[in-house]
Amino acid sequence: MNIVVAMKQIPDLQQIRIRNRKPVLDGVPSALGVIDKNALEAAVLLKEKQGGKVIVLSAGNEEVEETVKEALAAGADEAFLVLDDDLEGADGSTKAMVLAEAINKIEDVGLILFGEGSGDNYSGQVGSRVAELLGMPQAAYASSIEINDSSAVITRSLEDGDEILEVSLPVVVSVLGDINEPRIPSVTQILKAGRKPKEVLELEDLEINLTGLPEIMTVSNLAPETDRKQVKVASVEELLQALRTEGVI
Amino acid sequence: MNFNFTKEQSLLQAMARDFAEKRLEPIARQIDEENKIPDQIFAEMGELELFGIPIAEEYGGADGGYDGYVLVMEQIARVSGGVAMTLAAHTLGLGAIQKFGTEEQKQKYLPDACKGKTIASFAFTEPATGSDPKQLTSTAVKESDTYVLNGTKRFISNANQPGPCVVFARESESGEVTAFIVDKWCEGYSISEPWAKVGMKGGVLVDIYMENIKVPAENLLGKLGQGFPILLYGIALGKVGTATAALGGTLAALDEAVKYVKEKTHRGAPIAKFQAIQLKIADLKIKYETARWLCYRLGWLANDIKDPAAFAAEAALAKAFCGDNVVEAARIAMNAHGSYGLMKDYNIERILRDALIGPEIEGVADMQKMIVAGSVLKG
Ligand SMILES: Cc1cc2nc3c(=O)[nH]c(=O)nc-3n(C[C@H](O)[C@H](O)[C@H](O)COP(=O)(O)OP(=O)(O)OC[C@H]3O[C@@H](n4cnc5c(N)ncnc54)[C@H](O)[C@@H]3O)c2cc1C
Numbered sequence: 325m326n327i328v329v330a331m332k333q334i335p336d337l338q339q340i341r342i343r344n345r346k347p348v349l350d351g352v353p354s355a356l357g358v359i360d361k362n363a364l365e366a367a368v369l370l371k372e373k374q375g376g377k378v379i380v381l382s383a384g385n386e387e388v389e390e391t392v393k394e395a396l397a398a399g400a401d402e403a404f405l406v407l408d409d410d411l412e413g414a415d416g417s418t419k420a421m422v423l424a425e426a427i428n429k430i431e432d433v434g435l436i437l438f439g440e441g442s443g444d445n446y447s448g449q450v451g452s453r454v455a456e457l458l459g460m461p462q463a464a465y466a467s468s469i470e471i472n473d474s475s476a477v478i479t480r481s482l483e484d485g486d487e488i489l490e491v492s493l494p495v496v497v498s499v500l501g502d503i504n505e506p507r508i509p510s511v512t513q514i515l516k517a518g519r520k521p522k523e524v525l526e527l528e529d530l531e532i533n534l535t536g537l538p539e540i541m542t543v544s545n546l547a548p549e550t551d552r553k554q555v556k557v558a559s560v561e562e563l564l565q566a567l568r569t570e571g572v573i
Numbered sequence: 574m575n576f577n578f579t580k581e582q583s584l585l586q587a588m589a590r591d592f593a594e595k596r597l598e599p600i601a602r603q604i605d606e607e608n609k610i611p612d613q614i615f616a617e618m619g620e621l622e623l624f625g626i627p628i629a630e631e632y633g634g635a636d637g638g639y640d641g642y643v644l645v646m647e648q649i650a651r652v653s654g655g656v657a658m659t660l661a662a663h664t665l666g667l668g669a670i671q672k673f674g675t676e677e678q679k680q681k682y683l684p685d686a687c688k689g690k691t692i693a694s695f696a697f698t699e700p701a702t703g704s705d706p707k708q709l710t711s712t713a714v715k716e717s718d719t720y721v722l723n724g725t726k727r728f729i730s731n732a733n734q735p736g737p738c739v740v741f742a743r744e745s746e747s748g749e750v751t752a753f754i755v756d757k758w759c760e761g762y763s764i765s766e767p768w769a770k771v772g773m774k775g776g777v778l779v780d781i782y783m784e785n786i787k788v789p790a791e792n793l794l795g796k797l798g799q800g801f802p803i804l805l806y807g808i809a810l811g812k813v814g815t816a817t818a819a820l821g822g823t824l825a826a827l828d829e830a831v832k833y834v835k836e837k838t839h840r841g842a843p844i845a846k847f848q849a850i851q852l853k854i855a856d857l858k859i860k861y862e863t864a865r866w867l868c869y870r871l872g873w874l875a876n877d878i879k880d881p882a883a884f885a886a887e888a889a890l891a892k893a894f895c896g897d898n899v900v901e902a903a904r905i906a907m908n909a910h911g912s913y914g915l916m917k918d919y920n921i922e923r924i925l926r927d928a929l930i931g932p933e934i935e936g937v938a939d940m941q942k943m944i945v946a947g948s949v950l951k952g
Binding site: 390391393394397500508509511512515517518526549554556 | 580581583585588591592595603620621622623635636637641645678841852
C-alpha cells in the first residue's frame with residue numbers, strides 16, 4: 325500500500341514582508357507548506373512501520389521540481405508532479421481536480437494525506453474536495469493515524485474533545501500541525517534527494533484544460549504591517565491589562 | 574559567475590540551522606559552563622552525518638564537499654563555538670587521512686569517525702613549538718615492524734576522545750618529520766587535565782603524553798619524511814573549518830546586536846534609531862558579508878586542490894581575515910549592548926570569548942600573513 329502526501333509550494337513565509345497591504349514576493353524563495361511537512365512525517369512514520377512507498381504529490385509551476393527535493397530529503401520515496409505555470413493562479417476547486425486526477429494515476433493508494441490547511445492561504449478545503457472527487461471517505465484534523473489491514477483508526481482533535489474513527493481504506497486524511505515534529509534530514513538524504521524517482525506530468529496528460537475555470541487574484545491583503553505596536557507599560561499590572569486588551573491572554 | 578545556492582545547498586544550510594537552533598541553542602550556555610558536549614549531541618550529529626561531510630561515500634562520508642561543510646559549520650558555530658571547534662578539529666584529522674592515507678587506513682579509520690563513533694585529532698603543537706614546525710622534538714624510533722613514539726603534544730583538540738590522532742614526530746634514523754596515525758588511548762597514551770581556556774568551551778583541549786607508544790609500521794601516514802607537506806596540506810584544509818567557525822561567530826555577533834538594538838529602548842524608542850548604533854550594525858553586516866564570501870569560496874576551492882601551495886595561501890588569507898574579523902565584530906556587538914553585554918545573561922559575552930580563539934589557532938594571525946605575503950612576493 326502506498327501513501328500519497330499532497331504538498332503545496334508556497335513562498336518561504338519567514339522571508340515575506342508586507343508592504344501596502346500586499347505581500348512582497350520578489351526574491352522570496354519557495355518552500356513546502358509547514359503543516360504539509362507534518363503530513364509527510366506522519367506518512368514516513370507509517371511507512372517505517374508497515375512498508376509501502378511514500379509518494380509526494382505536488383501541482384504548481386516549474387519551480388516545484390526543485391522545491392520538492394525538500395520532501396524527498398525528508399523521507400518521501402518518489403515525487404509525482406503536475407507542472408504548469410498557470411496552476412499558480414488556480415483556485416482550490418481547480419487544484420483539487422488536478423490532484424484527484426493525478427491520484428487516479430498512482431497505483432495502490434491506501435492513504436492520502438494533507439495538511440489541515442496550506443501554509444499561505446490556509447483555506448483548508450482542497451483535501452475535502454479531493455475526497456469528494458475520488459468518492460473516498462475523509463477525516464480532517466487528525467492528531468493520530470493508525471493503519472490496520474484494510475482500515476485506518478484516526479483520532480480527530482476537535483474543539484471540545486477527541487473523536488476516534490475507524491475508516492475503510494483508501495481514505496483522505498488531513499493532519500494537524502502538532503501531530504508530530506518533522507525530522508531533521510541527514511546530509512546524504514539532502515544530497516541524494518534529487519536522485520529519487522520523479523514522475524512529471526502536464527495538465528494535458530490529465531486531460532485538464534484551465535481555460536474558463538475560476539482563478540484567484542489577490543486584490544488586497546489584510547495582513548498587518550510588520551511594525552511593532554510599541555505599547556509602553558510601567559508595571560506588571562499594566563502589562564497584563566495590555567495583553568488582555570489585545571486578546572492575547 | 575554564479576553566487577546562488579543550489580536547492581541542495583539551501584536545504585543543507587537550513588538543516589544545519591534547524592539542528593543548531595533546536596538542539597544546540599537551548600544548551601549552548603551549559604556546554605560553555607561545563608566545558609562538555611553531551612553524548613546525546615554527538616549521537617545526533619552522527620545520525621545527521623555531520624562528522625564526515627567532506628569525506629567520500631566509500632569511506633562512510635556524506636560526500637558533501639568542503640563547500641557543504643562550510644555551510645554547516647557556519648550555522649553550528651553561530652550557536653556553539655565549542656561544538657564548532659570539536660567538529661573543525663575532527664574534520665581536520667579526517668581530511669589528512671583521506672588525502673594521504675592508504676586504502677587500508679581509510680577503511681579502518683574513516684567509517685567510524687564519519688558516524689561520530691570515534692572523534693579524530695591532529696597533533697602537531699608541542700610545548701616548545703607552535704608556529705615553527707622545524708623545532709619539533711617528539712621522536713619515532715623504528716623497532717622491527719613498529720615505531721615507538723615519545724614526546725608531549727600541547728593543546729590538542731579532542732584528544733580526550735577515542736579515535737584516530739594524526740601525530741607528527743621526528744623519525745630518528747632519518748631525522749625527518751613524519752606523520753603517524755595513533756589510536757588514542759592505546760598503551761603509552763595519556764593526557765593532561767583539560768586546559769581551562771577562555772572560549773569555545775566544550776571543545777576540549779588537552780596535552781598528550783606519549784610514552785613508548787608502539788605504532789604499527791602500517792600506521793605511518795604518507796611516506797617517511799613527508800611530515801611537513803602533510804602538515805601544511807592538513808592545516809590548510811583545517812583552516813576551512815577555523816575560518817568558518819569565525820564566520821559563524823561573526824554572524825552570531827550580528828544577530829545578537831540586531832536583536833538587542835531593536836529591543837532596548839531609550840526615551841521610549843529602540844536604540845536602533847540612533848545613527849551611531851546604525852553605523853555599528855552596518856559595520857557588523859559588512860564584516861559578516863566579507864567573511865562569508867571568503868569562506869564559501871575557500872570551501873569550494875578545497876573540493877579540488879590543484880596547487881597545494883596556492884591553496885595554502887588562500888586558506889591563510891581567509892583564516893587571517895576571519896580570525897581578526899570575528900574579534901572586531903564581537904567587540905562592536907558587545908559595545909552596542911553597553912554594560913549588559915558584559916553579563917552572562919546575554920550571549921554576546923560568550924560570543925566574544927569564543928571569538929578570541931580564532932586568531933590564535935592553526936597558526937597565529939601574523940603567521941598567516943607571512944604565508945600570504947610569501948605567495949604575493951614570490952618569483
Ligand atoms: C582552542 C585551541 C585548539 C587547538 N587545537 C590544536 C590541535 O588540535 N592540534 C595542534 O597541533 N595544535 C592545536 N592548538 C595549538 C595552536 O595551533 C598553536 O598554539 C598555534 O599554532 C600557535 O602556536 P604557539 O601557541 O606555540 O605560539 P608561538 O609560535 O609561540 O607564537 C607566539 C607569538 O610569536 C609570534 N611568532 C612566532 N614565530 C614567529 C615568526 N617566525 N615570525 C614572527 N612572529 C612569530 C607569533 O605571531 C605569536 O604572536 C590549539 C590551540 C587552541 C587555543
